[in-house]
Amino acid sequence: MTEPLRVLIADDESLVRAGFRVLIDNEPGMIVVGEAADGATAVDLARQTQPDVVLMDIRMPNVDGLDATRRIAGAPDLAHVHVLILSTFDHDEYVIEALDAGASGFLIKNTDPAQLLHGIRVVAGGEALLSPGLTRRLVARLVDRSPNRQVNAKALAQLTEREREVAGLAAHGMSNEEIAEALSISQATAKTHISHAMAKLGARDRAQLVALAYRHRLVDPPGPAPPRP
Structure with a gap:
Protein backbone atom coordinates (compact mmCIF):
# COMPACT_ATOMS: atom_id res chain seq x y z
CA MET A 1 0.00 0.00 0.00
CA ALA A 140 9.64 38.58 -18.01
CA ARG A 141 11.04 39.50 -14.61
CA LEU A 142 13.46 36.57 -14.55
CA VAL A 143 14.83 37.54 -17.94
CA ASP A 144 15.15 41.25 -17.18
CA ARG A 145 16.44 41.20 -13.62
CA SER A 146 20.06 40.67 -12.59
CA PRO A 147 20.18 36.94 -11.78
CA ASN A 148 21.22 35.78 -8.35
CA ARG A 149 22.50 32.56 -9.82
CA GLN A 150 24.52 32.09 -13.02
CA VAL A 151 25.73 28.96 -14.77
CA ASN A 152 29.14 28.93 -16.44
CA ALA A 153 29.48 28.39 -20.18
CA LYS A 154 31.09 24.97 -19.75
CA ALA A 155 28.06 23.65 -17.89
CA LEU A 156 25.71 25.03 -20.54
CA ALA A 157 27.79 23.40 -23.29
CA GLN A 158 27.39 20.01 -21.61
CA LEU A 159 23.65 19.99 -22.27
CA THR A 160 22.61 17.77 -25.16
CA GLU A 161 20.20 19.10 -27.77
CA ARG A 162 17.43 16.96 -26.27
CA GLU A 163 18.15 18.18 -22.73
CA ARG A 164 17.93 21.80 -23.92
CA GLU A 165 14.66 20.99 -25.65
CA VAL A 166 13.17 19.30 -22.60
CA ALA A 167 14.35 22.09 -20.28
CA GLY A 168 12.69 24.59 -22.59
CA LEU A 169 9.39 22.72 -22.53
CA ALA A 170 9.57 22.52 -18.74
CA ALA A 171 10.17 26.27 -18.66
CA HIS A 172 6.92 26.74 -20.60
CA GLY A 173 5.12 24.97 -17.75
CA MET A 174 4.74 21.53 -19.30
CA SER A 175 4.62 18.47 -17.05
CA ASN A 176 6.64 15.31 -17.71
CA GLU A 177 3.53 13.73 -19.20
CA GLU A 178 2.99 16.67 -21.56
CA ILE A 179 6.67 16.74 -22.54
CA ALA A 180 6.60 13.02 -23.26
CA GLU A 181 3.54 13.43 -25.47
CA ALA A 182 4.99 16.43 -27.32
CA LEU A 183 8.28 14.64 -28.09
CA SER A 184 6.83 11.14 -28.55
CA ILE A 185 8.96 9.71 -25.76
CA SER A 186 8.11 7.91 -22.52
CA GLN A 187 7.48 9.80 -19.28
CA ALA A 188 10.45 7.98 -17.77
CA THR A 189 12.69 9.27 -20.57
CA ALA A 190 11.36 12.81 -20.15
CA LYS A 191 12.04 12.63 -16.41
CA THR A 192 15.57 11.34 -17.07
CA HIS A 193 16.33 14.24 -19.43
CA ILE A 194 15.02 16.70 -16.83
CA SER A 195 17.20 15.09 -14.14
CA HIS A 196 20.29 15.23 -16.36
CA ALA A 197 19.69 18.90 -17.20
CA MET A 198 19.25 19.73 -13.52
CA ALA A 199 22.45 17.91 -12.59
CA LYS A 200 24.52 19.60 -15.31
CA LEU A 201 23.23 23.08 -14.46
CA GLY A 202 23.39 22.53 -10.69
CA ALA A 203 19.67 23.20 -10.28
CA ARG A 204 18.41 21.94 -6.92
CA ASP A 205 14.91 21.32 -8.29
CA ARG A 206 12.67 21.76 -11.30
CA ALA A 207 11.63 25.29 -10.28
CA GLN A 208 15.24 26.46 -10.34
CA LEU A 209 15.78 24.70 -13.67
CA VAL A 210 12.92 26.77 -15.10
CA ALA A 211 14.45 29.98 -13.76
CA LEU A 212 17.89 29.10 -15.15
CA ALA A 213 16.44 28.15 -18.53
CA TYR A 214 15.01 31.64 -18.96
CA ARG A 215 17.95 33.49 -17.45
CA HIS A 216 20.35 31.81 -19.85
CA ARG A 217 18.01 31.99 -22.84
CA LEU A 218 17.67 28.23 -23.25
CA VAL A 219 14.13 29.11 -24.23
CA ASP A 220 12.73 32.34 -25.66
CA PRO A 221 10.54 34.41 -23.35
CA PRO A 222 6.84 34.27 -24.22
CA GLY A 223 5.34 37.14 -26.14
CA PRO A 224 3.01 39.75 -24.67
CA ALA A 225 -0.01 38.31 -22.95
CA PRO A 226 -3.28 38.67 -24.86
CA PRO A 227 -5.58 41.42 -23.55
CA ARG A 228 -8.09 40.34 -20.96
CA PRO A 229 -11.73 40.36 -22.04
Whole structure:
Protein backbone atom coordinates (compact mmCIF):
# COMPACT_ATOMS: atom_id res chain seq x y z
CA MET A 1 0.00 0.00 0.00
CA THR A 2 1.33 3.45 -0.97
CA GLU A 3 2.19 5.67 1.98
CA PRO A 4 0.07 8.86 2.21
CA LEU A 5 1.64 12.20 1.28
CA ARG A 6 2.75 13.89 4.47
CA VAL A 7 1.93 17.61 4.64
CA LEU A 8 3.11 20.27 7.10
CA ILE A 9 1.08 23.50 7.30
CA ALA A 10 2.86 26.77 8.17
CA ASP A 11 0.61 29.81 8.57
CA ASP A 12 0.25 32.34 11.37
CA GLU A 13 -3.57 32.30 11.18
CA SER A 14 -5.05 29.42 13.13
CA LEU A 15 -8.31 29.54 11.17
CA VAL A 16 -6.42 29.17 7.88
CA ARG A 17 -4.44 26.23 9.25
CA ALA A 18 -7.63 24.58 10.45
CA GLY A 19 -9.23 24.95 7.03
CA PHE A 20 -6.24 23.45 5.26
CA ARG A 21 -6.10 20.59 7.76
CA VAL A 22 -9.74 19.64 7.18
CA LEU A 23 -9.26 19.77 3.41
CA ILE A 24 -6.08 17.69 3.41
CA ASP A 25 -7.05 15.15 6.08
CA ASN A 26 -10.25 14.42 4.14
CA GLU A 27 -8.36 13.80 0.92
CA PRO A 28 -7.48 10.13 0.33
CA GLY A 29 -3.72 9.60 0.22
CA MET A 30 -2.83 12.71 2.25
CA ILE A 31 -2.28 13.44 5.92
CA VAL A 32 -1.32 16.53 7.92
CA VAL A 33 1.69 15.79 10.13
CA GLY A 34 1.99 19.16 11.87
CA GLU A 35 1.12 22.86 12.06
CA ALA A 36 3.40 25.85 12.57
CA ALA A 37 2.52 29.50 13.27
CA ASP A 38 5.92 30.91 12.25
CA GLY A 39 8.88 30.04 10.05
CA ALA A 40 11.25 28.91 12.78
CA THR A 41 8.70 26.40 14.08
CA ALA A 42 8.08 25.22 10.53
CA VAL A 43 11.76 24.37 10.07
CA ASP A 44 11.90 22.56 13.43
CA LEU A 45 8.74 20.59 12.66
CA ALA A 46 10.01 19.73 9.19
CA ARG A 47 12.99 18.03 10.84
CA GLN A 48 10.78 16.27 13.38
CA THR A 49 8.00 15.10 11.05
CA GLN A 50 9.89 14.74 7.71
CA PRO A 51 6.97 15.84 5.49
CA ASP A 52 6.79 15.44 1.74
CA VAL A 53 5.37 18.94 1.28
CA VAL A 54 5.30 22.09 3.40
CA LEU A 55 2.47 24.54 2.72
CA MET A 56 4.26 27.78 3.56
CA ASP A 57 2.75 31.23 4.09
CA ILE A 58 5.07 34.14 3.26
CA ARG A 59 4.14 36.68 5.91
CA MET A 60 4.67 35.19 9.36
CA PRO A 61 6.15 36.67 12.56
CA ASN A 62 9.80 36.33 13.56
CA VAL A 63 11.05 34.10 10.73
CA ASP A 64 8.98 34.62 7.58
CA GLY A 65 8.11 31.99 5.00
CA LEU A 66 10.85 32.94 2.56
CA ASP A 67 13.58 32.64 5.18
CA ALA A 68 12.10 29.35 6.42
CA THR A 69 12.07 28.07 2.84
CA ARG A 70 15.76 28.96 2.44
CA ARG A 71 16.58 27.05 5.63
CA ILE A 72 14.67 23.98 4.50
CA ALA A 73 16.12 24.06 0.98
CA GLY A 74 19.64 24.44 2.38
CA ALA A 75 19.40 21.60 4.91
CA PRO A 76 20.86 18.28 3.65
CA ASP A 77 18.58 16.30 5.98
CA LEU A 78 15.53 17.97 4.39
CA ALA A 79 16.55 17.51 0.76
CA HIS A 80 13.41 15.46 0.07
CA VAL A 81 11.06 18.15 1.44
CA HIS A 82 9.24 20.29 -1.14
CA VAL A 83 7.90 23.74 -0.24
CA LEU A 84 4.67 25.04 -1.77
CA ILE A 85 4.26 28.74 -1.05
CA LEU A 86 0.72 29.94 -0.33
CA SER A 87 0.11 33.66 -0.15
CA THR A 88 -2.62 36.27 -0.43
CA PHE A 89 -0.18 38.26 -2.56
CA ASP A 90 0.67 37.45 -6.18
CA HIS A 91 3.29 40.18 -6.63
CA ASP A 92 5.98 39.10 -9.07
CA GLU A 93 8.78 39.80 -6.61
CA TYR A 94 7.29 37.43 -4.06
CA VAL A 95 7.21 34.68 -6.67
CA ILE A 96 10.80 35.30 -7.74
CA GLU A 97 12.03 35.42 -4.15
CA ALA A 98 10.14 32.22 -3.35
CA LEU A 99 11.73 30.33 -6.25
CA ASP A 100 15.17 31.72 -5.43
CA ALA A 101 14.65 30.64 -1.83
CA GLY A 102 14.08 27.07 -2.97
CA ALA A 103 10.29 26.77 -3.23
CA SER A 104 8.91 24.21 -5.66
CA GLY A 105 5.70 26.09 -6.28
CA PHE A 106 3.60 29.18 -5.58
CA LEU A 107 -0.18 29.37 -5.25
CA ILE A 108 -2.57 32.10 -4.17
CA LYS A 109 -4.62 31.32 -1.07
CA ASN A 110 -7.92 31.77 -2.89
CA THR A 111 -6.98 28.92 -5.22
CA ASP A 112 -9.72 26.36 -5.76
CA PRO A 113 -9.41 23.49 -3.20
CA ALA A 114 -9.05 20.92 -5.98
CA GLN A 115 -6.18 22.94 -7.47
CA LEU A 116 -4.47 23.11 -4.09
CA LEU A 117 -4.67 19.35 -3.63
CA HIS A 118 -3.40 18.90 -7.18
CA GLY A 119 -0.55 21.32 -6.41
CA ILE A 120 0.50 19.29 -3.39
CA ARG A 121 0.74 16.17 -5.54
CA VAL A 122 2.61 18.02 -8.30
CA VAL A 123 5.36 19.41 -6.07
CA ALA A 124 5.58 16.15 -4.10
CA GLY A 125 6.39 14.50 -7.43
CA GLY A 126 9.29 16.87 -8.02
CA GLU A 127 7.67 19.20 -10.54
CA ALA A 128 7.35 22.98 -10.40
CA LEU A 129 3.99 24.70 -9.97
CA LEU A 130 2.92 28.31 -10.42
CA SER A 131 -0.53 29.82 -10.12
CA PRO A 132 -2.22 30.22 -13.49
CA GLY A 133 -1.52 33.69 -14.85
CA LEU A 134 1.73 34.20 -12.96
CA THR A 135 4.10 32.42 -15.35
CA ARG A 136 4.22 35.02 -18.13
CA ARG A 137 4.90 37.92 -15.78
CA LEU A 138 7.41 35.86 -13.82
CA VAL A 139 9.35 34.95 -16.95
CA ALA A 140 9.64 38.58 -18.01
CA ARG A 141 11.04 39.50 -14.61
CA LEU A 142 13.46 36.57 -14.55
CA VAL A 143 14.83 37.54 -17.94
CA ASP A 144 15.15 41.25 -17.18
CA ARG A 145 16.44 41.20 -13.62
CA SER A 146 20.06 40.67 -12.59
CA PRO A 147 20.18 36.94 -11.78
CA ASN A 148 21.22 35.78 -8.35
CA ARG A 149 22.50 32.56 -9.82
CA GLN A 150 24.52 32.09 -13.02
CA VAL A 151 25.73 28.96 -14.77
CA ASN A 152 29.14 28.93 -16.44
CA ALA A 153 29.48 28.39 -20.18
CA LYS A 154 31.09 24.97 -19.75
CA ALA A 155 28.06 23.65 -17.89
CA LEU A 156 25.71 25.03 -20.54
CA ALA A 157 27.79 23.40 -23.29
CA GLN A 158 27.39 20.01 -21.61
CA LEU A 159 23.65 19.99 -22.27
CA THR A 160 22.61 17.77 -25.16
CA GLU A 161 20.20 19.10 -27.77
CA ARG A 162 17.43 16.96 -26.27
CA GLU A 163 18.15 18.18 -22.73
CA ARG A 164 17.93 21.80 -23.92
CA GLU A 165 14.66 20.99 -25.65
CA VAL A 166 13.17 19.30 -22.60
CA ALA A 167 14.35 22.09 -20.28
CA GLY A 168 12.69 24.59 -22.59
CA LEU A 169 9.39 22.72 -22.53
CA ALA A 170 9.57 22.52 -18.74
CA ALA A 171 10.17 26.27 -18.66
CA HIS A 172 6.92 26.74 -20.60
CA GLY A 173 5.12 24.97 -17.75
CA MET A 174 4.74 21.53 -19.30
CA SER A 175 4.62 18.47 -17.05
CA ASN A 176 6.64 15.31 -17.71
CA GLU A 177 3.53 13.73 -19.20
CA GLU A 178 2.99 16.67 -21.56
CA ILE A 179 6.67 16.74 -22.54
CA ALA A 180 6.60 13.02 -23.26
CA GLU A 181 3.54 13.43 -25.47
CA ALA A 182 4.99 16.43 -27.32
CA LEU A 183 8.28 14.64 -28.09
CA SER A 184 6.83 11.14 -28.55
CA ILE A 185 8.96 9.71 -25.76
CA SER A 186 8.11 7.91 -22.52
CA GLN A 187 7.48 9.80 -19.28
CA ALA A 188 10.45 7.98 -17.77
CA THR A 189 12.69 9.27 -20.57
CA ALA A 190 11.36 12.81 -20.15
CA LYS A 191 12.04 12.63 -16.41
CA THR A 192 15.57 11.34 -17.07
CA HIS A 193 16.33 14.24 -19.43
CA ILE A 194 15.02 16.70 -16.83
CA SER A 195 17.20 15.09 -14.14
CA HIS A 196 20.29 15.23 -16.36
CA ALA A 197 19.69 18.90 -17.20
CA MET A 198 19.25 19.73 -13.52
CA ALA A 199 22.45 17.91 -12.59
CA LYS A 200 24.52 19.60 -15.31
CA LEU A 201 23.23 23.08 -14.46
CA GLY A 202 23.39 22.53 -10.69
CA ALA A 203 19.67 23.20 -10.28
CA ARG A 204 18.41 21.94 -6.92
CA ASP A 205 14.91 21.32 -8.29
CA ARG A 206 12.67 21.76 -11.30
CA ALA A 207 11.63 25.29 -10.28
CA GLN A 208 15.24 26.46 -10.34
CA LEU A 209 15.78 24.70 -13.67
CA VAL A 210 12.92 26.77 -15.10
CA ALA A 211 14.45 29.98 -13.76
CA LEU A 212 17.89 29.10 -15.15
CA ALA A 213 16.44 28.15 -18.53
CA TYR A 214 15.01 31.64 -18.96
CA ARG A 215 17.95 33.49 -17.45
CA HIS A 216 20.35 31.81 -19.85
CA ARG A 217 18.01 31.99 -22.84
CA LEU A 218 17.67 28.23 -23.25
CA VAL A 219 14.13 29.11 -24.23
CA ASP A 220 12.73 32.34 -25.66
CA PRO A 221 10.54 34.41 -23.35
CA PRO A 222 6.84 34.27 -24.22
CA GLY A 223 5.34 37.14 -26.14
CA PRO A 224 3.01 39.75 -24.67
CA ALA A 225 -0.01 38.31 -22.95
CA PRO A 226 -3.28 38.67 -24.86
CA PRO A 227 -5.58 41.42 -23.55
CA ARG A 228 -8.09 40.34 -20.96
CA PRO A 229 -11.73 40.36 -22.04
